[in-house]
Amino acid sequence: xxxxxxxxxxxKVRLPQVLQWLSENPVDVLCLQETxxxxxxxxxxxxxxxxxxxxxxxQKTYNGVAILSRLPMTDVVRNNPxxxxxxQRIIAATIDGMRIxxxxxxxxxxxxxxxxxxxxxxxxxxxxxxxxxxxxxxQLALLGDYNIAPDERDVHDPKAWEGQVLFxxxxxxxxxxxxxxxxxxxxxxxxxxxxxxxxxxxRMMAFRRNMGLRIDHILLxxxxxxxxxxxxxxxxxxxxxQPSDHAPVVATLE
Numbered sequence: 001x002x003x004x005x006x007x008x009x010x011x012k013v014r015l016p017q018v019l020q021w022l023s024e025n026p027v028d029v030l031c032l033q034e035t036x037x038x039x040x041x042x043x044x045x046x047x048x049x050x051x052x053x054x055x056x057x058x059q060k061t062y063n064g065v066a067i068l069s070r071l072p073m074t075d076v077v078r079n080n081p082x083x084x085x086x087x088q089r090i091i092a093a094t095i096d097g098m099r100i101x102x103x104x105x106x107x108x109x110x111x112x113x114x115x116x117x118x119x120x121x122x123x124x125x126x127x128x129x130x131x132x133x134x135x136x137x138x139q140l141a142l143l144g145d146y147n148i149a150p151d152e153r154d155v156h157d158p159k160a161w162e163g164q165v166l167f168x169x170x171x172x173x174x175x176x177x178x179x180x181x182x183x184x185x186x187x188x189x190x191x192x193x194x195x196x197x198x199x200x201x202x203r204m205m206a207f208r209r210n211m212g213l214r215i216d217h218i219l220l221x222x223x224x225x226x227x228x229x230x231x232x233x234x235x236x237x238x239x240x241x242q243p244s245d246h247a248p249v250v251a252t253l254e
Contacts, residue, residue, distance in 0.1 A: 007245075090102065151172070
C-alpha cells in the first residue's frame, strides 16, 4: 500500500504531469492540494480513466484538495466540521479501513499578519477535530502541504528562516501538537539524506541550488506507523517542464 501527497499548484496546468506520474508510480492513494478548480471544472473523467476514484472540493483560483484512490472510498467529509471556513482546504475519506485526511494548511503570509493568525486558529481547529477522528479511526493518515518546516534539518538555511513564516516557533509548536496526538512523521521514521526538501521557490534558481524546505508531510497514527517501511520525496517531477514548486512525498505501508 502506497500513500502519496503532492501540492500540484494548479491541476488545470499540471494534470498531464499527475497522469504521467501515476502511470510511472501507481500509488494506491494520492492526495492533491492547490487544485485551484471549481468542482464543475474538475477533470474527474480523465482521472477515472487512469484507474482512480476521486473525491474533491475546490474553488476558483485558490486552494482546493482531492483524494485519488484505486480502492473504494466511503464516509467522505469536506472541510473541518469544527471550523467554519469558505476556503476549501480539507477532504477526508475512509479507504481500506484507513482514515485518509488530505489537508492544505494555510501559508500564513508573514508572521503577525491576519493570515498568520488565521493559520494558527485553523491549526487549533485541526488539532481538535483530529483528536476526535483518531478516537473513531485508529488507523489515520494526515497527508498534505502543511506549510510548516518542523525543524532545522528541514530548512536549507535555518538561521535565515528563523522566525519567518513556515519556520516560526508557533507554527513548529503546532506541528509538535499534532505529533503529541500520537501521529508520527513518516519521513523521520527512517534514515534520510541530508538536505531533503519538498518545496523550492521558483525564484533564484532555488531548485538547482537545493534552497528548499520540507513542508509536505505524511503523519501516521501508531498502527499505520508500525506498518510503514519507507518514505521518500520524489524530486523527479520538479525537474519537468512547467513543474509544480512542490515534489510528491510517498509512504509505503506493508
